[in-house]
Amino acid sequence: xxxxxxxxxxxxxxxxxxxxxxxxxxxxxxxxxxxxxxxxxxxxxxxxxxxxxxxxxxxxxxxxxxxxxxxxxxxxxxxxxxxxxxxxxxxxxxxxxxxxxxxxxxxxxxxxxxxxxxxxxxxxxxxxxxxxxxxxxxxxxxxxxxxxxxxxxxxxxxxxxxxxxxxxxxxxxxxxxxx
Amino acid sequence: xxxxxxxxxxxxxxxxxxxxxxxxxxxxxxxxxxxxxxxxxxxxxxxxxxxxxxxxxxxxxxxxxxxxxxxxxxxxxxxxxxxxxxxxxxxxxxxxxxxxxxxxxxxxxxxxxxxxxxxxxxxxxxxxxxxxxxxxxxxxxxxxxxxxxxxxxxxxxxxxxxxxxxxxxxxxxxxxxxxxxxxxxxxxxxxxxxxxxxxxx
Ligand SMILES: Cc1ncc(C[n+]2csc(CCOP(=O)(O)OP(=O)(O)O)c2C)c(N)n1
Numbered sequence: 001x002x003x004x005x006x007x008x009x010x011x012x013x014x015x016x017x018x019x020x021x022x023x024x025x026x027x028x029x030x031x032x033x034x035x036x037x038x039x040x041x042x043x044x045x046x047x048x049x050x051x052x053x054x055x056x057x058x059x060x061x062x063x064x065x066x067x068x069x070x071x072x073x074x075x076x077x078x079x080x081x082x083x084x085x086x087x088x089x090x091x092x093x094x095x096x097x098x099x100x101x102x103x104x105x106x107x108x109x110x111x112x113x114x115x116x117x118x119x120x121x122x123x124x125x126x127x128x129x130x131x132x133x134x135x136x137x138x139x140x141x142x143x144x145x146x147x148x149x150x151x152x153x154x155x156x157x158x159x160x161x162x163x164x165x166x167x168x169x170x171x172x173x174x175x176x177x178x179x
Numbered sequence: 180x181x182x183x184x185x186x187x188x189x190x191x192x193x194x195x196x197x198x199x200x201x202x203x204x205x206x207x208x209x210x211x212x213x214x215x216x217x218x219x220x221x222x223x224x225x226x227x228x229x230x231x232x233x234x235x236x237x238x239x240x241x242x243x244x245x246x247x248x249x250x251x252x253x254x255x256x257x258x259x260x261x262x263x264x265x266x267x268x269x270x271x272x273x274x275x276x277x278x279x280x281x282x283x284x285x286x287x288x289x290x291x292x293x294x295x296x297x298x299x300x301x302x303x304x305x306x307x308x309x310x311x312x313x314x315x316x317x318x319x320x321x322x323x324x325x326x327x328x329x330x331x332x333x334x335x336x337x338x339x340x341x342x343x344x345x346x347x348x349x350x351x352x353x354x355x356x357x358x359x360x361x362x363x364x365x366x367x368x369x370x371x372x373x374x375x376x377x378x379x380x
Pocket of ligand 1: 088218219220221239240241264265266267268269294296297298299300305
């Protein structure tokens with residue numbers, strides 16, 4: 001179990017690294033996002049993780065799915081626009097084959113974004129997750145991160161179902177993290 | 180050996196062969212290798228060649244045979260992994276070639292059946308029927324060990340290399356438009372569980 005006292009002291013990105021390790025999630029695939037940059041830096045610097053950055057989020061899902069079939073746990077990191085490219089592969093690979101695909105989505109296009117397109121893409125995030133009945137939760141407060149992420153990862157593997165952890169700007173940007 | 184195996188011929192000089200026959204040639208040489216069969220008639224012929232438990236049949240997610248096989252190869256570096264994909268499917272996810280080249284899995288071989296068509300949806304032409312040479316693209320993406328299979332003898336030698344050589348390789352095989360030799364059973368859970376049990380370490 002993760003100790004709350006230690007947890008509260010570090011940044012969200014350091015905490016994510018710790019939570020992934022605690023759940024033996026060692027493969028990370030991503031298409032970059034500026035908010036995720038500090039997390040991506042940490043993952044690349046940590047030998048525990050195999051980190052791959054393919055050209056598209058669909059590829060990232062394929063790689064993590066294949067690794068799961070072969071016994072390795074992975075996660076896909078992306079921003080909202082990346083998630084919007086995924087409904088077909090979620091509906092035709094992860095869901096029917098019951099693959100516990102972990103996704104961490106940096107929520108862009110809300111709470112002060114300056115791009116209309118980004119905001120419109122953001123408005124598709126929850127309707128897609130709900131249409132596909134994929135477990136999702138937006139993490140807004142640092143003190144909720146361990147509990148929510150840890151539980152969502154465990155549930156994904158226990159129920160053989162994909163899960164989307166949404167990182168709200170309230171979590172990643174409130175203390176002046178890069179916009 | 181390698182020099183003569185990976186040849187510089189272009190698509191136009193490669194013999195047109197039969198996908199079902201080539202698939203049988205390939206699977207006949209396999210033991211515990213994992214095979215991922217892409218959407219289209221690719222996985223139909225993989226199924227028809229014998230229902231190996233080590234086969235994963237993709238029922239959707241067009242273009243993802245190579246990424247899925249790459250994931251298996253990364254997770255199990257000691258197991259040989261083969262991706263079978265159609266030209267139309269690969270055209271949808273060309274970036275995957277660059278990903279394979281940069282990850283450089285020693286145990287991954289890619290075979291692409293290039294019939295110049297989206298055969299399963301009515302044989303509409305793909306881009307390879309006009310200008311695109313997928314082997315040149317694989318080479319350009321950084322998979323140095325890329326080649327067209329010149330004929331069946333060459334194809335068989337390339338299968339041998341896929342089972343013994345080191346480093347990612349890419350084989351383009353031109354195929355005719357004969358119908359597939361069978362139809363894959365469509366129960367995703369069964370396919371996944373059988374595959375996972377077969378390759379469990
Ligand atoms: C994203 C997406 N677009 C279109 C389709 C419809 N579709 C299914 S298989 C296929 C053709 C596959 O072509 P290819 O990989 O060349 O295989 P072949 O049919 O020639 O065996 C198409 C267009 C789909 N399943 N998914």
